[in-house]
Amino acid sequence: MSIKHIRESLGQVATYFAEHPQDARSQDKPAVAVLESGLRCRADGPNGATLVSDMPAPVGGNASAPTPGWFLRAALANCDATVIAMRAAQLGIVLSRLEVTVGSESDNRGLFGVAESIPPGPLSMRVNVRIAAEDASAQQLHELVEWAEKHSPVSDAVRRAVPVTTEVTVG
Structure with a gap:
């Protein structure tokens, strides 16, 4: 995206929320974490987003993810x-x-x-x-x-x- 496009988009959103403050507050998309195995967890979010975490081996994890x-x-x-x-x-x-x-x-x-x-x-x-x-x-x-x-x-x-x-x- 160009700097001009970003600037114009931000300006439009800011103007809209200034004129419609009731629309500015919203529920954020939840992250749902499930235990896959051991200490490895997977969080799923909107549009197929996935985040996987694990713990280091010294604490019982497999260090398979951050x-x-x-x-x-x-x-x-x-x-x-x-x-x-x-x-x-x-x-x-x-x-x-x-x-x-x-x-x-x-x-x-x-x-x-x-x-x-x-x-x-x-x-x-x-x-x-x-x-x-x-x-x-x-x-x-x-x-x-x-x-x-x-x-x-x-x-x-x-x-x-x-x-x-x-x-x-x-x-």
């Missing part, structure tokens, strides 16, 4: 990159390079219940953005990334406490 934690980092990296590219298109900035790397630090004692005071998820996450554009200053690119970080849905989900409810059906 871990769910890696997919979390990949989702953040992809979402941030997408929102940066969207915002660049809105501003008419042609990116010559965009690379988003997400890393994290975890304490595995939390996952295995070794110490209840330690959370099972990441203790911290790092986002590194490498970006370049011939038609934008360093300041403009920093502002672009800042704006995108504030508007990235996955970034928001990992930074803000999102209410989660769990229902269990037995049988």
Whole structure:
């Protein structure tokens, strides 16, 4: 897609939601995960989308696919990159390079219940953005990334406490 097409599409959607705020809220497409075997799980989504995860051999998995934690980092990296590219298109900035790397630090004692005071998820996450554009200053690119970080849905989900409810059906 061309930058012009992206800019026009985003403008149309933003205008529509500004004029029809009641239509902006929607139910996101669910992901349905099933245990395939051992610790290998497959999540199915819309339009035939499939995501397979597994755990490393030392914890009983077969290491046949990335871990769910890696997919979390990949989702953040992809979402941030997408929102940066969207915002660049809105501003008419042609990116010559965009690379988003997400890393994290975890304490595995939390996952295995070794110490209840330690959370099972990441203790911290790092986002590194490498970006370049011939038609934008360093300041403009920093502002672009800042704006995108504030508007990235996955970034928001990992930074803000999102209410989660769990229902269990037995049988």
